Amino acid sequence: MTYPDLANIVWHSLNGAHSAFGLGTATARRYAPGFPPLVAFADPQRPDLAALEPLCAPGEHLYCGGWSGPVPAGWRLDADELACQMVWQGEPPEADEALPAVPLKAEHAPAAQALVGLTQPGPFGERSLELGQYFGVFDAGRLVAMAGERFRTGELVEVSAVCTHPDYQGRGLARRLIERLVQAQLARGQTPFLHVIHANAGAFRLYQRMGFMACCDLAVRVVSRLPRDSPRAP
Numbered sequence: 684m685t686y687p688d689l690a691n692i693v694w695h696s697l698n699g700a701h702s703a704f705g706l707g708t709a710t711a712r713r714y715a716p717g718f719p720p721l722v723a724f725a726d727p728q729r730p731d732l733a734a735l736e737p738l739c740a741p742g743e744h745l746y747c748g749g750w751s752g753p754v755p756a757g758w759r760l761d762a763d764e765l766a767c768q769m770v771w772q773g774e775p776p777e778a779d780e781a782l783p784a785v786p787l788k789a790e791h792a793p794a795a796q797a798l799v800g801l802t803q804p805g806p807f808g809e810r811s812l813e814l815g816q817y818f819g820v821f822d823a824g825r826l827v828a829m830a831g832e833r834f835r836t837g838e839l840v841e842v843s844a845v846c847t848h849p850d851y852q853g854r855g856l857a858r859r860l861i862e863r864l865v866q867a868q869l870a871r872g873q874t875p876f877l878h879v880i881h882a883n884a885g886a887f888r889l890y891q892r893m894g895f896m897a898c899c900d901l902a903v904r905v906v907s908r909l910p911r912d913s914p915r916a917p
Protein backbone atom coordinates (compact mmCIF):
# COMPACT_ATOMS: atom_id res chain seq x y z
CA MET A 684 0.00 0.00 0.00
CA THR A 685 1.28 3.46 -0.87
CA TYR A 686 0.82 6.68 1.09
CA PRO A 687 1.43 9.65 -1.24
CA ASP A 688 0.81 12.25 1.51
CA LEU A 689 3.93 11.06 3.35
CA ALA A 690 6.15 12.74 0.76
CA ASN A 691 4.98 16.15 2.04
CA ILE A 692 3.48 15.19 5.39
CA VAL A 693 4.23 18.46 7.20
CA TRP A 694 2.44 20.47 4.51
CA HIS A 695 -0.63 18.23 4.66
CA SER A 696 -0.66 18.39 8.45
CA LEU A 697 -0.37 22.19 8.51
CA ASN A 698 -3.15 22.53 5.95
CA GLY A 699 -5.40 20.00 7.66
CA ALA A 700 -5.59 18.80 11.25
CA HIS A 701 -2.99 21.32 12.48
CA SER A 702 -4.07 24.34 10.44
CA ALA A 703 -4.92 26.26 13.62
CA PHE A 704 -1.31 25.84 14.79
CA GLY A 705 0.29 27.14 11.58
CA LEU A 706 1.32 30.38 9.91
CA GLY A 707 2.08 31.15 6.29
CA THR A 708 0.86 31.46 2.75
CA ALA A 709 -0.39 29.30 -0.09
CA THR A 710 3.20 28.26 -0.85
CA ALA A 711 5.02 28.16 2.51
CA ARG A 712 3.86 27.39 6.05
CA ARG A 713 5.37 26.78 9.46
CA TYR A 714 4.24 25.83 12.93
CA ALA A 715 3.60 28.88 15.10
CA PRO A 716 6.00 29.94 17.88
CA GLY A 717 5.82 27.57 20.81
CA PHE A 718 5.55 24.57 18.53
CA PRO A 719 8.50 22.79 16.89
CA PRO A 720 10.21 24.99 14.24
CA LEU A 721 8.97 22.83 11.36
CA VAL A 722 8.28 24.32 7.92
CA ALA A 723 6.79 22.99 4.70
CA PHE A 724 6.23 24.07 1.12
CA ALA A 725 3.51 23.42 -1.43
CA ASP A 726 6.28 22.25 -3.78
CA PRO A 727 9.15 20.85 -1.66
CA GLN A 728 11.60 20.76 -4.55
CA ARG A 729 10.92 24.45 -5.30
CA PRO A 730 10.64 25.85 -1.79
CA ASP A 731 9.30 29.39 -1.57
CA LEU A 732 11.76 30.59 1.04
CA ALA A 733 10.94 34.21 0.21
CA ALA A 734 7.41 33.65 1.51
CA LEU A 735 8.83 32.04 4.64
CA GLU A 736 11.29 34.86 5.37
CA PRO A 737 8.84 37.19 7.21
CA LEU A 738 7.83 34.29 9.46
CA CYS A 739 11.25 33.49 10.89
CA ALA A 740 14.10 35.22 12.68
CA PRO A 741 17.67 35.31 11.37
CA GLY A 742 19.58 32.33 12.70
CA GLU A 743 16.45 30.39 13.69
CA HIS A 744 16.93 26.72 12.89
CA LEU A 745 14.04 25.48 10.72
CA TYR A 746 13.39 21.82 9.96
CA CYS A 747 11.99 20.84 6.57
CA GLY A 748 11.53 17.61 4.65
CA GLY A 749 11.46 16.55 1.01
CA TRP A 750 13.79 19.26 -0.29
CA SER A 751 17.19 18.31 -1.74
CA GLY A 752 17.93 21.13 -4.21
CA PRO A 753 20.39 24.03 -3.97
CA VAL A 754 20.15 26.45 -1.06
CA PRO A 755 19.30 29.99 -2.27
CA ALA A 756 21.23 33.11 -1.35
CA GLY A 757 20.38 34.47 2.07
CA TRP A 758 19.98 31.03 3.61
CA ARG A 759 22.34 28.54 5.24
CA LEU A 760 22.16 24.75 5.28
CA ASP A 761 22.82 23.67 8.87
CA ALA A 762 22.12 19.92 8.58
CA ASP A 763 21.26 17.50 5.80
CA GLU A 764 20.19 13.93 6.60
CA LEU A 765 18.07 11.12 5.22
CA ALA A 766 15.17 9.66 7.16
CA CYS A 767 13.11 6.55 6.60
CA GLN A 768 9.35 6.80 6.91
CA MET A 769 7.92 3.62 8.44
CA VAL A 770 4.24 2.66 8.50
CA TRP A 771 2.62 0.19 10.87
CA GLN A 772 1.83 -3.14 9.23
CA GLY A 773 1.74 -5.36 12.30
CA GLU A 774 -1.03 -6.78 14.44
CA PRO A 775 -2.53 -4.66 17.22
CA PRO A 776 -0.28 -4.77 20.31
CA GLU A 777 -1.60 -6.56 23.34
CA ALA A 778 -2.83 -4.46 26.25
CA ASP A 779 -0.05 -3.65 28.71
CA GLU A 780 -1.84 -2.94 31.97
CA ALA A 781 1.44 -3.04 33.92
CA LEU A 782 2.87 -0.01 32.12
CA PRO A 783 2.59 2.95 34.55
CA ALA A 784 1.91 5.46 31.77
CA VAL A 785 -0.23 8.56 32.23
CA PRO A 786 -1.58 11.03 29.66
CA LEU A 787 0.57 14.17 29.48
CA LYS A 788 -1.20 17.52 29.73
CA ALA A 789 -0.17 21.17 29.45
CA GLU A 790 1.09 21.20 33.04
CA HIS A 791 3.62 18.53 32.08
CA ALA A 792 5.23 20.69 29.37
CA PRO A 793 8.25 21.78 31.48
CA ALA A 794 9.01 18.16 32.40
CA ALA A 795 8.66 17.10 28.76
CA GLN A 796 10.99 19.85 27.58
CA ALA A 797 13.56 18.89 30.21
CA LEU A 798 13.51 15.28 29.03
CA VAL A 799 13.77 16.32 25.38
CA GLY A 800 16.66 18.64 26.19
CA LEU A 801 18.50 15.71 27.75
CA THR A 802 17.76 13.09 25.08
CA GLN A 803 17.39 15.13 21.84
CA PRO A 804 14.72 13.02 20.05
CA GLY A 805 14.05 15.77 17.49
CA PRO A 806 12.37 19.20 17.25
CA PHE A 807 10.03 19.85 20.15
CA GLY A 808 8.36 22.96 21.55
CA GLU A 809 6.70 24.07 24.74
CA ARG A 810 3.28 23.52 23.08
CA SER A 811 4.07 20.19 21.41
CA LEU A 812 1.79 18.33 23.82
CA GLU A 813 -1.15 20.07 22.09
CA LEU A 814 -0.43 18.33 18.78
CA GLY A 815 -1.85 14.95 19.81
CA GLN A 816 -1.98 12.34 22.52
CA TYR A 817 1.10 11.90 24.71
CA PHE A 818 1.90 9.30 27.33
CA GLY A 819 4.65 9.48 29.92
CA VAL A 820 6.17 7.42 32.70
CA PHE A 821 7.13 9.12 35.97
CA ASP A 822 9.39 7.93 38.74
CA ALA A 823 9.47 9.82 42.03
CA GLY A 824 7.77 12.75 40.30
CA ARG A 825 10.29 12.91 37.45
CA LEU A 826 9.29 12.25 33.82
CA VAL A 827 11.62 9.45 32.67
CA ALA A 828 10.07 8.35 29.36
CA MET A 829 7.47 9.58 26.90
CA ALA A 830 6.05 9.20 23.41
CA GLY A 831 3.38 11.12 21.57
CA GLU A 832 1.74 12.13 18.31
CA ARG A 833 2.70 14.87 15.87
CA PHE A 834 1.91 15.04 12.12
CA ARG A 835 -1.41 13.72 10.84
CA THR A 836 -3.36 13.63 7.61
CA GLY A 837 -6.32 11.47 6.77
CA GLU A 838 -5.87 8.16 8.57
CA LEU A 839 -2.12 8.65 9.08
CA VAL A 840 -0.90 9.71 12.53
CA GLU A 841 2.78 10.02 13.43
CA VAL A 842 4.42 8.56 16.53
CA SER A 843 6.98 11.11 17.70
CA ALA A 844 9.09 12.46 20.60
CA VAL A 845 10.01 8.96 21.73
CA CYS A 846 12.63 9.35 24.46
CA THR A 847 13.88 7.80 27.68
CA HIS A 848 16.07 9.27 30.38
CA PRO A 849 19.58 7.73 30.16
CA ASP A 850 19.24 6.27 33.67
CA TYR A 851 16.14 4.33 32.58
CA GLN A 852 17.16 3.06 29.17
CA GLY A 853 17.23 -0.67 28.47
CA ARG A 854 13.96 -1.33 30.33
CA GLY A 855 11.70 -1.35 27.28
CA LEU A 856 9.84 1.81 28.27
CA ALA A 857 10.05 3.42 24.81
CA ARG A 858 8.77 0.29 23.07
CA ARG A 859 5.91 -0.08 25.52
CA LEU A 860 4.90 3.56 25.18
CA ILE A 861 4.92 3.28 21.39
CA GLU A 862 2.73 0.18 21.64
CA ARG A 863 0.33 2.10 23.89
CA LEU A 864 0.03 4.81 21.24
CA VAL A 865 -0.27 2.33 18.38
CA GLN A 866 -3.00 0.46 20.23
CA ALA A 867 -4.99 3.69 20.70
CA GLN A 868 -4.48 4.79 17.09
CA LEU A 869 -5.56 1.46 15.63
CA ALA A 870 -8.65 1.48 17.84
CA ARG A 871 -9.53 4.87 16.30
CA GLY A 872 -9.15 3.47 12.79
CA GLN A 873 -5.87 5.31 12.20
CA THR A 874 -2.58 4.13 10.68
CA PRO A 875 0.54 4.82 12.78
CA PHE A 876 3.78 5.89 11.13
CA LEU A 877 7.08 7.34 12.26
CA HIS A 878 10.39 8.76 11.06
CA VAL A 879 13.81 7.34 11.85
CA ILE A 880 17.14 8.78 10.71
CA HIS A 881 19.08 6.27 8.59
CA ALA A 882 22.10 6.51 10.87
CA ASN A 883 20.00 5.21 13.78
CA ALA A 884 20.18 1.55 12.74
CA GLY A 885 19.28 0.26 16.20
CA ALA A 886 15.99 2.16 16.30
CA PHE A 887 15.20 1.05 12.74
CA ARG A 888 15.59 -2.62 13.70
CA LEU A 889 13.47 -2.15 16.81
CA TYR A 890 10.65 -0.54 14.84
CA GLN A 891 10.79 -3.35 12.29
CA ARG A 892 10.48 -5.98 15.01
CA MET A 893 7.51 -4.12 16.47
CA GLY A 894 5.57 -4.08 13.20
CA PHE A 895 6.60 -0.93 11.35
CA MET A 896 7.71 -1.42 7.75
CA ALA A 897 9.91 0.90 5.70
CA CYS A 898 7.79 2.86 3.24
CA CYS A 899 10.00 5.54 1.67
CA ASP A 900 12.99 7.79 2.28
CA LEU A 901 12.73 11.51 2.98
CA ALA A 902 15.41 14.19 2.82
CA VAL A 903 15.47 16.09 6.12
CA ARG A 904 17.19 19.45 6.34
CA VAL A 905 17.79 22.18 8.88
CA VAL A 906 18.15 25.67 7.41
CA SER A 907 18.43 29.16 8.82
CA ARG A 908 18.00 32.65 7.40
CA LEU A 909 21.13 34.77 7.31
CA PRO A 910 21.06 38.42 8.43
CA ARG A 911 20.62 40.67 5.44
CA ASP A 912 24.18 42.03 5.66
CA SER A 913 25.80 38.59 5.92
CA PRO A 914 27.54 36.88 3.00
CA ARG A 915 26.12 33.59 1.86
CA ALA A 916 27.61 30.70 3.77
CA PRO A 917 29.51 28.15 1.65
